[in-house]
Amino acid sequence: MTAVPLDALPRAPDARRATRDVGWWGMALLCATEASLFASLIGSYFYLALVPANAHWPPAGIADPALGLPLLMTALLLASSGAFWWGERGIARGDARRLRLGLALAALLGIGFLLLQLHEYGDKLRHFGPTTHAYGALFYTITGFHGAHVAFGVLMLLYTGLRALRGHFTAARHQGVTTVGLYWHFVDGVWLVIVTSLYVSPHFY
Amino acid sequence: MRRLALLALPLVLPLVAACHGPMSTLGTASAPADRVARLGWFMIWLSVAIFALVCVLLVLAVRHHRARDPLAVDLAPRSKGWVVWGGAVMPGAVLGAIFVVALVGLGRFPAPPDDRDLVVHVTGHRWWWEIRYEGGAGGADGAGGAGGGPVVTANELHVPVGRTVRLLLTTDDVIHSFWVPRLQGKMDLNPGHVNDLRLSAERPGRYMGRCAEYCGLQHAHMAFAVVAEPPAAFQRWLAAERGGAREPADSLARAGRTLVTAGVCASCHTIRGTPARGTIGPDLTHLMSRQTLAAGTIPNTPGYLEAWVTDAQAFKPGALMPSLPHFDGAELRAITRYLEGLR
Amino acid sequence: MTLGVEVGAPGRERAVTERLRGLWETPPTLLAWLTTVDHKKLGVRYIVTAFVFFLLGGLEALILRLQLARADLHLLTPEAFNQLFTMHGTTMMFLVVQPMLSGFSFYLTPLLIGARELAFPRLNAFSYFAFLFAGCFLTASFLGWHAPDGGWFAYTPLTSARFAPGINLDYYTLGLVFLGISTTAGSINSIVTILKLRAPGMSLDRMPLFMWSSLTMSLSVVFAMPPLTAALVFLELERRWHFVFYEPRLGGDPLLWQHLFWFFGHPWVYILFLPATGMLSMIIPTFSRRPMVGHTFVALATVATGLVGFGVWVHHMFATGLPQLSISFFSAASMTVAIPSAVQIFAWLGTMWHGRVVLRLPMLFALAFILQFTIGGISGVMTAAIPFDWQVTDTYFVVAHLHYVLAGSSMFAVFAAIYYWYPKMTGRLLDRRLGLWSFWTMVVGFNLGFFPMHLVGLAGMPRRVYTYPAGLGWTADNLLETIGAWLFGLGVLLTVANVLRSRRHGAEAGADPWRANTLEWATHSPPEDWNFTHIPVVASRDPLWDGGVAPGPALTDGRQTLRTSTLDADVEAPIVLPEQNLWTLVISFAVLGVFVGLLLGAWWVAVAAGLLTLGSLARWFWPHPAHVEETEV
Numbered sequence A: 001m002t003a004v005p006l007d008a009l010p011r012a013p014d015a016r017r018a019t020r021d022v023g024w025w026g027m028a029l030l031c032a033t034e035a036s037l038f039a040s041l042i043g044s045y046f047y048l049a050l051v052p053a054n055a056h057w058p059p060a061g062i063a064d065p066a067l068g069l070p071l072l073m074t075a076l077l078l079a080s081s082g083a084f085w086w087g088e089r090g091i092a093r094g095d096a097r098r099l100r101l102g103l104a105l106a107a108l109l110g111i112g113f114l115l116l117q118l119h120e121y122g123d124k125l126r127h128f129g130p131t132t133h134a135y136g137a138l139f140y141t142i143t144g145f146h147g148a149h150v151a152f153g154v155l156m157l158l159y160t161g162l163r164a165l166r167g168h169f170t171a172a173r174h175q176g177v178t179t180v181g182l183y184w185h186f187v188d189g190v191w192l193v194i195v196t197s198l199y200v201s202p203h204f205y
Numbered sequence B: 001m002r003r004l005a006l007l008a009l010p011l012v013l014p015l016v017a018a019c020h021g022p023m024s025t026l027g028t029a030s031a032p033a034d035r036v037a038r039l040g041w042f043m044i045w046l047s048v049a050i051f052a053l054v055c056v057l058l059v060l061a062v063r064h065h066r067a068r069d070p071l072a073v074d075l076a077p078r079s080k081g082w083v084v085w086g087g088a089v090m091p092g093a094v095l096g097a098i099f100v101v102a103l104v105g106l107g108r109f110p111a112p113p114d115d116r117d118l119v120v121h122v123t124g125h126r127w128w129w130e131i132r133y134e135g136g137a138g139g140a141d142g143a144g145g146a147g148g149g150p151v152v153t154a155n156e157l158h159v160p161v162g163r164t165v166r167l168l169l170t171t172d173d174v175i176h177s178f179w180v181p182r183l184q185g186k187m188d189l190n191p192g193h194v195n196d197l198r199l200s201a202e203r204p205g206r207y208m209g210r211c212a213e214y215c216g217l218q219h220a221h222m223a224f225a226v227v228a229e230p231p232a233a234f235q236r237w238l239a240a241e242r243g244g245a246r247e248p249a250d251s252l253a254r255a256g257r258t259l260v261t262a263g264v265c266a267s268c269h270t271i272r273g274t275p276a277r278g279t280i281g282p283d284l285t286h287l288m289s290r291q292t293l294a295a296g297t298i299p300n301t302p303g304y305l306e307a308w309v310t311d312a313q314a315f316k317p318g319a320l321m322p323s324l325p326h327f328d329g330a331e332l333r334a335i336t337r338y339l340e341g342l343r
Numbered sequence C: 001m002t003l004g005v006e007v008g009a010p011g012r013e014r015a016v017t018e019r020l021r022g023l024w025e026t027p028p029t030l031l032a033w034l035t036t037v038d039h040k041k042l043g044v045r046y047i048v049t050a051f052v053f054f055l056l057g058g059l060e061a062l063i064l065r066l067q068l069a070r071a072d073l074h075l076l077t078p079e080a081f082n083q084l085f086t087m088h089g090t091t092m093m094f095l096v097v098q099p100m101l102s103g104f105s106f107y108l109t110p111l112l113i114g115a116r117e118l119a120f121p122r123l124n125a126f127s128y129f130a131f132l133f134a135g136c137f138l139t140a141s142f143l144g145w146h147a148p149d150g151g152w153f154a155y156t157p158l159t160s161a162r163f164a165p166g167i168n169l170d171y172y173t174l175g176l177v178f179l180g181i182s183t184t185a186g187s188i189n190s191i192v193t194i195l196k197l198r199a200p201g202m203s204l205d206r207m208p209l210f211m212w213s214s215l216t217m218s219l220s221v222v223f224a225m226p227p228l229t230a231a232l233v234f235l236e237l238e239r240r241w242h243f244v245f246y247e248p249r250l251g252g253d254p255l256l257w258q259h260l261f262w263f264f265g266h267p268w269v270y271i272l273f274l275p276a277t278g279m280l281s282m283i284i285p286t287f288s289r290r291p292m293v294g295h296t297f298v299a300l301a302t303v304a305t306g307l308v309g310f311g312v313w314v315h316h317m318f319a320t321g322l323p324q325l326s327i328s329f330f331s332a333a334s335m336t337v338a339i340p341s342a343v344q345i346f347a348w349l350g351t352m353w354h355g356r357v358v359l360r361l362p363m364l365f366a367l368a369f370i371l372q373f374t375i376g377g378i379s380g381v382m383t384a385a386i387p388f389d390w391q392v393t394d395t396y397f398v399v400a401h402l403h404y405v406l407a408g409s410s411m412f413a414v415f416a417a418i419y420y421w422y423p424k425m426t427g428r429l430l431d432r433r434l435g436l437w438s439f440w441t442m443v444v445g446f447n448l449g450f451f452p453m454h455l456v457g458l459a460g461m462p463r464r465v466y467t468y469p470a471g472l473g474w475t476a477d478n479l480l481e482t483i484g485a486w487l488f489g490l491g492v493l494l495t496v497a498n499v500l501r502s503r504r505h506g507a508e509a510g511a512d513p514w515r516a517n518t519l520e521w522a523t524h525s526p527p528e529d530w531n532f533t534h535i536p537v538v539a540s541r542d543p544l545w546d547g548g549v550a551p552g553p554a555l556t557d558g559r560q561t562l563r564t565s566t567l568d569a570d571v572e573a574p575i576v577l578p579e580q581n582l583w584t585l586v587i588s589f590a591v592l593g594v595f596v597g598l599l600l601g602a603w604w605v606a607v608a609a610g611l612l613t614l615g616s617l618a619r620w621f622w623p624h625p626a627h628v629e630e631t632e633v
C-alpha cells in the first residue's frame, strides 16, 4: 500500500478562511467566552435595575450618568479600531511602516481612553462608590472590567508593535496582527454595549 | 436479575416508612399536599413502568443474539425505529402527560386570596422560627377579640383546622425554607423578600416541620411544629398568648424573674410585661405553651430546661444561645421555676 | 492495518520514523518530563490527578456517611460535617468528573481525529498545571479545618462576610475562579482541535460521537463558565471590599447569586454528563459489533441537550417564590430535555438489539450506566414537576437523583472508559476477574447506597443535616446507605488495584484488542509520540470496520499536523506545533501566586505574581526565531 501524498488530497476551496490559523480560532473563542462574561455582568446590572425593591435606578441621590465624556471615549475607541484596521491593511500590502504607525496610533488612543476613564472615576467617586449601593458596585465593576481589557489590549498592541519592529510580519504572514485585531475590535464592541446599557439606558426609565 | 432482587430488598421495608412517617411527603393531611402526593404516585408508577421497559429491552437485547463469532461485524444499515419510537414518541407522550397533570396541580396553588385568611408572619432566624400573628389576629370573623396585643411565639404555629392560613415568610439573616411535609411543600425565606404561602390542615394534630434550606451550623436543628386545633381551642390558645407574662407565683420564681429579666437572658429574649426586650432569641412570654425547646431540639421539660440554660452549646453547638455555666444551683432553680410559670 | 506501522518501502519508512522520533520525543530529563506538551502524557496526568481527587472526595463522603449511619451520632462536629459535605460536593463537581472527562478527551481527541497533537500543546500543559494547582489550593483549605462550608452552591448571604467571616469561603471563590481559567483554556483547546485538525476526509458527519460530546461540552464551558466567574468575583468583592451585589438593604439581591450560579450550574451538570454519553456511544457499538444505530440523531441529541441545558436553570429555584408563570416555563423546558436523553438511551438499546452483544468489562459498566441513568433521569423529570419539587427539593430525593446521574452514570462511564482505553494507554489489558469483582461490588454498593435515598427523601429527610433524630422512619435507610457507600468505595479500590497490577502483569493488548471501529485503534498501544506516522485519510464513519481509511502524508518538516476545513475536513495547510518550554510551568506558578496572594491578603505578592504572569505570557508567545521565517499557507 502506498501513502496518499499531500498534494493528492482535496483542498479547502475558500482561500480566505483557509488562511486563518488555529491562533485566530483560539482568539475567537476567547472573545466568545469574554462576551459571555460581559453578558453576565450586564445581565446582573439589568437584573438589579429591575427588581421591584429598586424603584429608582440609579438610586435616589445619584444622577443619571452624563453622556458627554463617554461619547468622547467611544470616539477614541472607534478611532483606535480604525487605526488598527488601517495598519493591518497596510501590512497586507507589505507596508510594514504603515502597520507600525497604525499600531502606535491604536495604542495611543487606547491609552487616551484609559486616562479619560480615570478622570471619570475621580469625578464619580466623589459622589458614589462601589460600597454605597449596588448601582455603584455594578457601575465600577463593569467599567473596571472593561478598562482592564482595554489595558490588556494596549499591552498586546505594544507587544505586536515590538514584533513589527523586529520585522516579524510580511504581506504573506501577519496572522499575529489579525488575531490581536480580533481582540481589539471585540473590546471596542463591548464598549458600545456598555455605553448603551450603563450610560444611555438610564435616561429612558 | 440478581441485581433487581437485591434492589427489591431495601425497597420494600423503608417504603412503608416513606408513606407513614411524621415527615412523610406521601402520608399527607391537607388538600394541597394530597394533590401533590397523588401526582407523586402517578409519576412513581410511570417511572417503575419506564424502568421496567428499559430493563426488559436491555435484557432482551443482550440475549437476543449471543455472538457466535464474537468479532464479526454487521455493517448493514438498520431502521431508526428505535430512536423514533423510543426516543421521541414514547417520552413525548409521557412527558406531555406529566406536564399537564403537574400544571393542573400547580394551577390550584395558592388558594385565591381571601381576606378572611388568618395572616401570620413567619421570620427565620439562625436557628429558630419567629411567629407573629397579624394585628387583631383571628381574622374577619372577629374571634380575635378586642384590643388584641401582639401575639408572638416561636417554633410552634397554631392554626385552626379547616381554615386557610396565609403565611408571610421572610428572614432576619440567611435563607431558610419553610416546610411541613404532610401539609405543604417548601417555600424559601429570602432576605429582602416576603413570600406568600397558604397553609391548611384538614384534621387536628401536630405536624412536624423543618427548615429545608441549608442555613449553617445548626440547620439540622431548626424544626418546628404546626398545631392544628379545632377553632374554639385555637381561639382559646390565641387569647392566652395575647396576654403578658404571668406574675411569678412564689418568691423563688420572683428571684428567678429578677435573674432572667435583669441579667444576660434579657439581652436576647423578650418576655412581655417585663424589662426583657431582646430580639435575638425567641419570645419567652408563654414558653410553657410549647412542647419543645430550641426549635425541636429537645423536649420542653424542667430537666431539659435547666440543662439547656446551663449548657445550650452541648445540645446545639454553634447556636447563638451561649452556655451559661456561671449560675449556681440556687440561681438555676430560681430561673427554672420562673420559666416554668410562663404558661 | 495499523497506521503507526510502516507502509511502502521499509528503508524509507524507517527514515521517516526516525525523523518523527527526533521531532516528537520528549527528552528524557526531569524538566522535560515536567513541562511536556504531549497530549497523551498530559491526558493521563489529568485522569490520574482527577482520580486522586475522586478518592479524596469519596473518602470525605465515606466519613460523613459514618456520621449519618445512625440517628443522633456524634462522630463529627457540625463544623466538620459541613466542611466535609461542602468539600465532597465541590471536589466531585469541580475536580473530579470534568477534569477526568477532559483528560480522556485530551488523550483521545488527536487519536480519534487522526491528528498528532492538540491545537495548543503548551496551553494544554498550562491548563493541566492550573487544574492541579487549583485543586491543591481548594484542598489545602482543610489545613486547620478552614474548608469552605457553604455547600457546593454557596448561597449568599450564608457565604457573605457577615455570616461566614473566616477564610473558608475565600478558598472557594478564589479556587473556583482559578480552576475556571484552566477549564476554559482546556475547552478552547478542544474546540479548535476538533474543528480544525481533523484528518482529511473526516467531515463532521463522520466524526466519532465522543468528539460530538466533547465539542458540545467544551462549547458549553465557554459560555457557562463566565456567569460563575462573575458570581464569584461579585462575592469576593462583597466579602473583601464591601461592594454591594447581594445585600438587599443597599439595592442588592441574594437571588442574583442563585440565578448566576444555576445559569452556570445546570449547563455544568450536562458538561459532566455529555462526554460520558459520548464514551458510551464509542463502547456500545464496539461490543455490539455494529455501527451505532441513529448516529446522526445521537449527535444532534447531544448538541440539543447542551443547548436546552442553558434554558432550565430555574428548576433549582422552584421554591424561591418566583412567579408561577415563569417557573412553569422552566418546568416545561426541563422535561423537554429528557427527549434527547431518551434518544440516546434508545439508540444504544437499538444498537445492541440489532447487533450482537459481547459482554466484556467496558460493556458491563455501560449497561449499568444505562439502567442507573434511567433511574436518575426519571427522578430528574419528577423534580421538574413543580408541585412535586416543592416537596422533595432539598431532601435526600435530590441527593439520590444527583448521585444516580453523576456517580451512577458519569462515573460508571469513566470506569467503562478506563477498562476500554487502558489497553491503548498502556499496551496491556486489565484483569477480567478482578474487574468483575470490582464491577459487581460497585453496582451492588452503589444501588444499596443510593437507592434508599429516594425513600428517605420521600420520608422527609432534608439534605445537609449533620444529624437526625430517631423515630422518623429514616434510620434503616441510612444504615443501608452507609453500608452501600463503603461497599461502593471498596469496588472502586478494586479497580485501582487492577490498574496498578495490570500495568506490569496485564496481558499484552496489541494495537486493537477489541477489534473496534475508530482511528485510535489504528496505531500502536501505547501510541508513538507522534500518534500516526502517516496522517490517516478517512472515508467513512467506522473506518476500521469498512476499510474507510488510507495512510496519507507523513509530514516531517517540523512538528507538523494538518489543518483542515471545519465542515468537510478538506486540507487547508500543514501547521507546525510548538515544542515544550519552561514558560508554561512558570506561568502556572505565577498564576498560583496571584491567587495565594489574594487569599492571604498579601497584595504585593499578588501584584508581583501578576506581573510575572504577564511577563511569561509575553515570552510564551514570542515566536521561536526559526518559526518567524516560515511561511504559512
Ligand code: HEA
Pocket: B050, B054, B090, B091, B092, B094, B095, C269, C270, C272, C273, C315, C316, C334, C335, C337, C338, C339, C341, C342, C345, C373, C374, C375, C376, C377, C378, C379, C380, C381, C383, C384, C385, C389, C392, C393, C394, C398, C401, C402, C405, C406, C410
Ligand atoms: C450528570 C448530571 C445531571 C444530569 C444528566 C441531570 C439530568 C436531569 N436533571 Fe438534574 N441535577 C443534577 C445533575 C444532573 N441532572 C445535580 C448535581 C443536581 C443537584 C444540585 C444540587 O442541588 O446540589 C440536580 C438537580 C435537579 C433538579 C433540582 C432539584 C431540586 O433541587 O429541587 C431538577 C429539577 O428539575 C433536575 C432535573 C433534571 C432533568 C429533567 C434531567 C434530565 O436531563 C434527565 C433526562 C433523562 C431521562 C428522563 C432518562 C432517560 C430517558 C428515558 C429512559 C426515556 C423515558 C423517560 C421519560 C418519558 C421520563 N435536576
Ligand code: HEA
Pocket: C054, C055, C056, C057, C058, C059, C061, C062, C064, C065, C085, C086, C088, C089, C090, C092, C093, C096, C097, C151, C152, C153, C399, C402, C403, C406, C407, C411, C449, C463, C464, C465, C466, C481, C485, C486, C488, C489, C490, C492, C493
Ligand atoms: C460526581 C459527583 C459525586 C460523586 C461521585 C459522589 C459520590 C458519593 N457521594 Fe456525594 N455528593 C455530590 C456529588 C458526588 N458524590 C454532590 C454534588 C453533593 C451535594 C453537596 C452539597 O450539598 O453541597 C453530594 C452530597 C452527598 C451526600 C449528602 C450530604 C448532605 O446533604 O449532608 C452524601 C451522603 O451520603 C453523599 C455520599 C456520597 C458517597 C457515599 C459517594 C460514593 O460514591 C463515594 C465512593 C467512595 C470512594 C470513591 C472512595 C474510595 C476510597 C477509599 C475508601 C480510600 C481512599 C484513600 C485515600 C484517599 C488515600 N454525597
Ligand code: CUA
Pocket: B124, B127, B175, B176, B177, B211, B212, B213, B214, B215, B216, B218, B219, B220, B222
Ligand atoms: Cu434554617 Cu436551615
Ligand SMILES: [Cu+2]
Pocket: C265, C266, C269, C312, C313, C315, C316
Ligand atoms: Cu439542573
